[in-house]
Amino acid sequence: MKKSVLTRYRVMAYVTGVLLVLLTLGVIAKYLLKIDGADSFTTAVGIAHGWLYVVYLVFAFDLGSKAKWPVAKQLWVLLAGTIPTAAFFVERKVSRELESRVADGAPAPVKA
Template sequence: MAAEQTAPSSRLPRALARRVGRDVPAALTRYRVMAWVVGVLLAVLFLVAVPLKYAADLEGPVAVIGTAHGWLYAVFFLTACDLALRARWTLRGTVLILVAGTVPLLSFVAERIATRKTRAGERV
């Protein structure tokens, strides 16, 4: 009886965790892998390739790493959207996570926050 009288906000994480169910762990794993891949490529692009372009006049690394990051960001975008739909993230949280993939090193922070909240059954 007491469990039925709890406030709706206190039941939300458990109800959300039950609703998101089976498909979320696989989607979360895909998202985490892509967040790391995109984050590492973006860090290498900004910390290695761009300085090489301007210091040593080598344009090859920027072209290769930049193109790889662009294509893999598209895959990251799809995996993040898939997870957002399965875990019922808010629109604001989804957009912030997607934007984090375009800022060097921020994708690592966003991945940790998204993972922690999703595993807890909370909305991002």
């Protein structure tokens, strides 16, 4: 497996996780704290999170299919982008698991 597959998953996991935390804070500000301007913030972040979550799904599915994960693990990784802060923990676990496989799959340097 190429390192770029893991890297793009990691980037999208962080982006999705940050946007979901911001969306959660925006919803709290909008409905519980009744802060002015939270409505437009929540709308903008919600739209961004929705579109980027689709990109996250594509990259996570690609990573899972190349890593040959079982269906249950694949579903857990896909759903991690919908639970606030879960994407950070799942990304760290997946990265630790796959870094050795990515490093082992790298071609050996050519000796002169």
